[in-house]
Amino acid sequence: MRNTMEIDGYKAVIQFDPDIDMFRGEFIGLNGGADFYARDVAGLKEEGAASLMVFLEMCEEDGVEPRRSYSGKLHLRISPELHATAVAAAAAEGKSLNQWIAGTLGATLL
Numbered sequence: 001m002r003n004t005m006e007i008d009g010y011k012a013v014i015q016f017d018p019d020i021d022m023f024r025g026e027f028i029g030l031n032g033g034a035d036f037y038a039r040d041v042a043g044l045k046e047e048g049a050a051s052l053m054v055f056l057e058m059c060e061e062d063g064v065e066p067r068r069s070y071s072g073k074l075h076l077r078i079s080p081e082l083h084a085t086a087v088a089a090a091a092a093e094g095k096s097l098n099q100w101i102a103g104t105l106g107a108t109l110l
Contacts, residue, residue: 005025007049011027012025014044025038027051031065032064
Protein backbone atom coordinates (compact mmCIF):
# COMPACT_ATOMS: atom_id res chain seq x y z
CA MET A 1 0.00 0.00 0.00
CA ARG A 2 1.32 3.44 -0.88
CA ASN A 3 2.28 5.96 1.78
CA THR A 4 2.14 3.45 4.60
CA MET A 5 4.76 2.03 6.91
CA GLU A 6 4.55 -0.90 9.30
CA ILE A 7 6.30 -0.62 12.64
CA ASP A 8 6.17 -3.55 15.08
CA GLY A 9 3.02 -4.89 13.42
CA TYR A 10 1.17 -1.57 13.46
CA LYS A 11 0.44 0.38 10.26
CA ALA A 12 1.00 4.10 9.89
CA VAL A 13 0.04 6.47 7.08
CA ILE A 14 2.90 8.73 5.98
CA GLN A 15 2.43 12.22 4.50
CA PHE A 16 4.77 15.08 3.74
CA ASP A 17 4.10 18.35 5.56
CA PRO A 18 5.59 21.18 3.45
CA ASP A 19 4.95 23.76 6.20
CA ILE A 20 7.58 22.15 8.43
CA ASP A 21 9.55 20.34 5.69
CA MET A 22 9.10 16.98 7.43
CA PHE A 23 7.28 13.71 6.99
CA ARG A 24 4.44 12.95 9.38
CA GLY A 25 3.39 9.46 10.32
CA GLU A 26 0.11 8.60 12.01
CA PHE A 27 -0.72 5.11 13.24
CA ILE A 28 -4.09 3.82 12.10
CA GLY A 29 -6.44 1.30 13.67
CA LEU A 30 -5.66 2.38 17.23
CA ASN A 31 -7.94 3.28 20.13
CA GLY A 32 -6.31 6.69 20.27
CA GLY A 33 -3.84 8.86 18.45
CA ALA A 34 -0.15 8.30 17.95
CA ASP A 35 1.83 10.34 15.44
CA PHE A 36 5.49 11.08 14.72
CA TYR A 37 7.67 13.33 12.56
CA ALA A 38 11.02 12.96 10.80
CA ARG A 39 12.97 14.18 7.78
CA ASP A 40 13.75 10.74 6.29
CA VAL A 41 12.69 7.08 6.32
CA ALA A 42 15.22 6.03 8.94
CA GLY A 43 14.02 8.83 11.20
CA LEU A 44 10.39 7.88 10.63
CA LYS A 45 11.11 4.31 11.70
CA GLU A 46 12.96 5.45 14.81
CA GLU A 47 10.43 8.12 15.83
CA GLY A 48 7.51 5.83 14.97
CA ALA A 49 8.84 3.07 17.20
CA ALA A 50 9.29 5.55 20.07
CA SER A 51 5.80 7.02 19.61
CA LEU A 52 4.25 3.56 19.44
CA MET A 53 6.07 2.45 22.59
CA VAL A 54 4.72 5.45 24.53
CA PHE A 55 1.21 4.81 23.20
CA LEU A 56 1.31 1.11 24.13
CA GLU A 57 2.65 1.89 27.61
CA MET A 58 -0.19 4.37 28.18
CA CYS A 59 -2.74 1.79 27.01
CA GLU A 60 -1.33 -0.77 29.43
CA GLU A 61 -1.41 1.71 32.31
CA ASP A 62 -5.02 2.66 31.54
CA GLY A 63 -6.17 -0.91 30.81
CA VAL A 64 -7.14 -0.01 27.25
CA GLU A 65 -6.89 -2.38 24.28
CA PRO A 66 -4.49 -0.61 21.87
CA ARG A 67 -6.08 -1.85 18.64
CA ARG A 68 -9.49 -0.63 17.57
CA SER A 69 -12.00 -3.40 16.87
CA TYR A 70 -14.07 -3.48 13.68
CA SER A 71 -17.52 -4.99 13.23
CA GLY A 72 -16.99 -6.15 9.66
CA LYS A 73 -19.96 -4.07 8.53
CA LEU A 74 -19.28 -1.38 5.97
CA HIS A 75 -21.85 1.25 5.02
CA LEU A 76 -21.12 2.60 1.57
CA ARG A 77 -22.69 5.34 -0.54
CA ILE A 78 -22.11 5.18 -4.29
CA SER A 79 -23.90 6.46 -7.38
CA PRO A 80 -26.91 4.48 -8.63
CA GLU A 81 -25.02 3.79 -11.87
CA LEU A 82 -22.03 2.30 -10.04
CA HIS A 83 -24.39 0.27 -7.84
CA ALA A 84 -26.10 -1.20 -10.92
CA THR A 85 -22.75 -1.97 -12.55
CA ALA A 86 -21.50 -3.71 -9.40
CA VAL A 87 -24.68 -5.80 -9.15
CA ALA A 88 -24.24 -6.87 -12.78
CA ALA A 89 -20.56 -7.76 -12.22
CA ALA A 90 -21.47 -9.82 -9.14
CA ALA A 91 -24.27 -11.64 -10.99
CA ALA A 92 -21.92 -12.40 -13.88
CA GLU A 93 -19.63 -14.20 -11.41
CA GLY A 94 -22.54 -15.96 -9.68
CA LYS A 95 -21.97 -14.06 -6.44
CA SER A 96 -24.02 -11.85 -4.18
CA LEU A 97 -23.10 -8.19 -4.21
CA ASN A 98 -21.60 -8.58 -0.71
CA GLN A 99 -19.46 -11.56 -1.80
CA TRP A 100 -18.29 -9.72 -4.89
CA ILE A 101 -17.34 -6.54 -3.02
CA ALA A 102 -15.55 -8.49 -0.26
CA GLY A 103 -13.64 -10.53 -2.85
CA THR A 104 -12.72 -7.47 -4.89
CA LEU A 105 -11.51 -5.57 -1.82
CA GLY A 106 -9.58 -8.59 -0.60
CA ALA A 107 -7.90 -9.12 -3.97
CA THR A 108 -7.00 -5.45 -4.17
CA LEU A 109 -5.82 -4.84 -0.61
CA LEU A 110 -4.42 -8.11 0.69
